[in-house]
Amino acid sequence: MDRIIKLSYLLVFLIIPFSFVQGQDVHVEGYFLQDSAKLGERVGYVLKSSYPSELPIIFPDSTYDFGDFEFLDKQIFTSFTEDSITLDSAVYWISNFSLDSIQAFKIPVYEVLNYDSISHYPQPASLALTLTIEEIPEELVFEQNNSYLNIPQAFNYPYLIIGIVAVVILVVLAILLFGKGLIKRWKAYRERKKWNKFESQWESSMQQLINQPGIQEADELLGLWKNYLENLTEQPYKEWTSTEIAEHLNKPEIIKDFRKIELIIYANRVDDNIREACDNLLKVSVGLLEEKIDKILNHD
Numbered sequence: 246m247d248r249i250i251k252l253s254y255l256l257v258f259l260i261i262p263f264s265f266v267q268g269q270d271v272h273v274e275g276y277f278l279q280d281s282a283k284l285g286e287r288v289g290y291v292l293k294s295s296y297p298s299e300l301p302i303i304f305p306d307s308t309y310d311f312g313d314f315e316f317l318d319k320q321i322f323t324s325f326t327e328d329s330i331t332l333d334s335a336v337y338w339i340s341n342f343s344l345d346s347i348q349a350f351k352i353p354v355y356e357v358l359n360y361d362s363i364s365h366y367p368q369p370a371s372l373a374l375t376l377t378i379e380e381i382p383e384e385l386v387f388e389q390n391n392s393y394l395n396i397p398q399a400f401n402y403p404y405l406i407i408g409i410v411a412v413v414i415l416v417v418l419a420i421l422l423f424g425k426g427l428i429k430r431w432k433a434y435r436e437r438k439k440w441n442k443f444e445s446q447w448e449s450s451m452q453q454l455i456n457q458p459g460i461q462e463a464d465e466l467l468g469l470w471k472n473y474l475e476n477l478t479e480q481p482y483k484e485w486t487s488t489e490i491a492e493h494l495n496k497p498e499i500i501k502d503f504r505k506i507e508l509i510i511y512a513n514r515v516d517d518n519i520r521e522a523c524d525n526l527l528k529v530s531v532g533l534l535e536e537k538i539d540k541i542l543n544h545d
Contacts, residue, residue: 270296270297270300271294271295271296271300271302271354271356271363271365272294272295272296273292273293273294273353273354273365273366273367274291274292274293274294274367274368275290275291275292275293275350275351275352275367275368275370276290276291276370277289277290277291277350277370277371277372278290278291278336279372280371280372280373281372281373281374281375282341282372282373282374282375283374283375283377284341284342284344284374284377285340285341285342286340286341286375287317287338287339287340288338288339288340288341288372289336289337289338289339290336290337290338290339290350290352290370291334291335291336292304292334292335292336292337292352292354292367293332293333293334294332294333294334294354294365295330295331295332295333296330296331296333296356297329297330297331298326298329298330298331299329300356301356301357302331302333302354302355302356302357303354303355303357304321304333304335304354304355305352305353305354305355306319307319309352311337311339311352312350313341313342313343313345313348314339314340314341314342314343314348314350315339315340315342316337316338316339317338317339317340318337318338319335319336319337319338320335320336320337320338321334321335322334322335333354337352341372341374343374344374345374346373346374347371347372347373347374348371348372348373348374349369349370349371350369350370350371350372351366351367351368351369351370352366353365353366353367429541429542430542432541433538433541433542436477436534436537436538436541437538439473439476439477440534443469443473443530444527446469447466447469447470447473447527450462450465450466450469451466451520451523454466454506454509454519454523455519455520455523458509458515458519459509459513460509460510460513462509463506463507463509463510464510466506466523467503467506467507467510468483470526470530471483471490473530474530474533477530477533477534477537478533478537480493487499487500487503487504487507488500490503491503494529496529498525499525499526499529501522502521502522502523502525502526503522503526505518505519505522506519506522506523
């Protein structure tokens with residue numbers, strides 16, 4: 246039993262110096278690429294290690310706990326070996342989120358053993374915090390300024406929506422209460438608008454017929470009159486003869502007015518009362534217009 250204990254002590258004393266010697270063969274250096282940085286600024290931390298080539302040395306990855314620093318990226322370089330000594334290096338891009346004026350930082354490299362690993366740390370590297378806001382003085386000094394500053398007002402969308410809804414409701418109510426009357430007035434307005442256009446064309450065509458009576462002028466005047474009456478009454482005036490029109494309107498006296506205009510078309514002869522015939526036909530169209538408007542406004 247004593248022999249076993251003595252052998253155990255001897256084995257421990259042999260292993261400890263061996264591990265100590267191995268650890269002393271690994272050299273680690275770490276430093277920042279700049280002396281100071283703003284809060285959250287991207288900075289580079291360089292980690293270098295030289296060690297015997299036969300040692301299994303690995304560098305920390307993104308799973309390492311960087312403390313107050315936030316890991317952003319890692320840049321590694323190809324190993325360089327000379328005289329059985331290997332040099333490895335990497336740059337860790339990190340951001341500082343600590344409010345301490347000076348932050349000490351270090352990360353290790355790991356020597357992998359059979360069932361464990363040894364952490365080799367460099368000397369801590371310092372990084373100063375650069376403040377972007379000046380210190381607030383104990384007594385505040387206010388600047389005297391009485392100039393008017395125009396602040397644009399935000400558009401009130403809820404009021405706009407309420408206004409649109411109110412307008413829609415009023416329009417719907419107006420249609421329900423006054424819809425039939427509004428539709429009648431709209432139809433009457435359209436008929437008067439058509440009449441104004443026809444009257445302007447009629448005056449121009451009639452004046453041209455009186456100044457230069459000819460077959461084309463007389464035919465265009467009659468065609469204009471029949472076309473308007475056809476649109477006004479929805480009756481086929483353009484297909485009817487003068488006698489059929491007089492019978493339909495129950496106005497036999499307008500046959501003579503048709504004859505004065507048709508005399509130019511068929512006989513190329515001009516009657517002295519051609520202007521009177523044109524006025525009589527215009528009166529007929531005015532009467533039919535008034536009848537239609539009265540029917541629109543006073544009948545369902």
